[in-house]
Amino acid sequence: MTNKIYFTPGPSELYPTVPAHMATALANKIGSISHRSQQFKDIYAHAVHGLRELLQLPANWDILFVSSANEVWERAIQNNVEHESFHLVNGSFSKRFYEIALELGRKATKHEVPLGQGFQVAEIGVPATAELLAVVQNETSSGVSLAVEAIQQLRAKVNPETLIYVDAVSAAPYPNFDFNQIDSVYFSVQKGFGLPAGLGIWLVNDRCVAKAEALQARGFSIGSYHSIPALLSKARAYQNPETPNVLAIYLLGKVVEEMNHHGIAAIREETEAKAKLVYDYLARSQNFAAAMLEPAYQSQTTIIANTRVPSAEVIKNLAPFDMVVGSGYGSNKETQIRIANFPAHSLVQMQALVYKLEELFG
């Protein structure tokens, strides 16, 4: 038994009702039901309809369940890129998507800025031949965000056929996307949704579907059991091709129901209020400073601070108080800390973290 609060950027603190929902699921033997039964279809439909409401997803978009955001990177290239993809790279996760395109034998090009910097949309030139443009809304490795307004401006930079893919892994459900200006959004559930890892969520519009179908019709291999057409034909009947992570889909439906009850507007306001608490502290701290100083690029959901105290020591000193923050990513492991600010983190918890950091480190 632990009372730790995980402010780590993912996996992170679970949504507070998850243990109770899991207990109910097991008492009702949800882990034993058939993935072709009406009982399962109802669970699947509940999760999907709840997500559509929470994200205000237009009717021409579908929700597909896969196993991770890593899987979406691969499926996106297989299904939506015959020759060439283009990637905005400013951190480890945006770079990994680019690498996966290369590993799958595509031509992949990129517009890269150093880790920790944001993008100036005006400076981005997208090749007319790019079939897919990949942008990360919130880089979990660096805490640099691209505003949804900037993402909307990307449409004017690309060929009308180009599909715009938005990584919302450590951001959803916070960003209020204009789904008419983009084509796909994906995320996993162990960050902003406060669920155990093991489920990836892939939102696609009809243009993504049409592209996959067109490639397949021409005899191009778009994968097998998890191609967009294979996933979609089952998704529209509230199922997956394989036996999916049934408990995760059940928990997703329950947590999303509670998020809808609370309201997406309130969740977004609270996210910003909690982020402000942290950034205000970082601005006055002796030992910490926001890694990104320009407010336009500051992440609201994964806040990264440079630290004079080695991150391992910060983590060690917080441990007796049952608070866990993340170390920096990769080469910034010791010189940065990462603080997740997801819907599962209450304002009271965030305030307690800030007070404790201030008390311990100034």
Next chain:
Amino acid sequence: MTNKIYFTPGPSELYPTVPAHMATALANKIGSISHRSQQFKDIYAHAVHGLRELLQLPANWDILFVSSANEVWERAIQNNVEHESFHLVNGSFSKRFYEIALELGRKATKHEVPLGQGFQVAEIGVPATAELLAVVQNETSSGVSLAVEAIQQLRAKVNPETLIYVDAVSAAPYPNFDFNQIDSVYFSVQKGFGLPAGLGIWLVNDRCVAKAEALQARGFSIGSYHSIPALLSKARAYQNPETPNVLAIYLLGKVVEEMNHHGIAAIREETEAKAKLVYDYLARSQNFAAAMLEPAYQSQTTIIANTRVPSAEVIKNLAPFDMVVGSGYGSNKETQIRIANFPAHSLVQMQALVYKLEELFG
């Protein structure tokens, strides 16, 4: 809250300790820990070492965690087949592996017998050009099994380079494979391991690894984050490339620990004793008869019976007694029932099911 016992062939009854282990995992916030932490690596190592012991896996084999058995079909073709695979087909799942090879652009050939029939190894001719031979040890759709002794005889039928893949989806950990005569075994956890769905387990020997590495070295695309080399480089450090289904790996380790405590020999003996109870009943029943009459081909883990009473009626009549059996698969939905006989099903439960079926239907 339900007291139902699921004798369905998968998802099926959970191993009885699963709810308690899940409660412990959540109380200890295992769903929030980092997938790169020592705490996670210990959980991963516990599961892997336990499985190695249970299955008596030789040192030249590795264990890889993927998301489903469906995924293994795809990864196997991507990593181990450049041109051609060969499939023994006698049901829906063996046929699906064959189809996936075609969808991935390979030449796939097959030796097919009608659904519900077993294979005569002497009659099987394997093309010398087949890089992979696929055989299902136990067809979940038809309940037809191929004895491990027959599987061992396949080695003499194939080119020395050919990799022999054995589907143990609804059989493991029951079959006592000779791992020196085969190259890969795969299964998912929601059948014989009594766990919630959402984890696939892929056992590969060094020949599978070498083939994937050789293809990759020649510039052939073997996938990305879940190629054998990508999985293996993380697996040997007790991690996955992506954030995996952490809770499933935790539960696997716990259940396998208990299975090892009980002993694989006892599990195998009990499986056979419970299967005998059911087959003996089917032999004397007025309304049911084993779909497979030849003992050599009778599945010990998914027992399929032809039924004079429509399966829906059997299921409806068992419901008040909290017992759930499966309907037949596909075109046999109404004319067959399927009874899973996994380690999670106790002899007492199986006896109660047989008595109730006899009482209700003779």
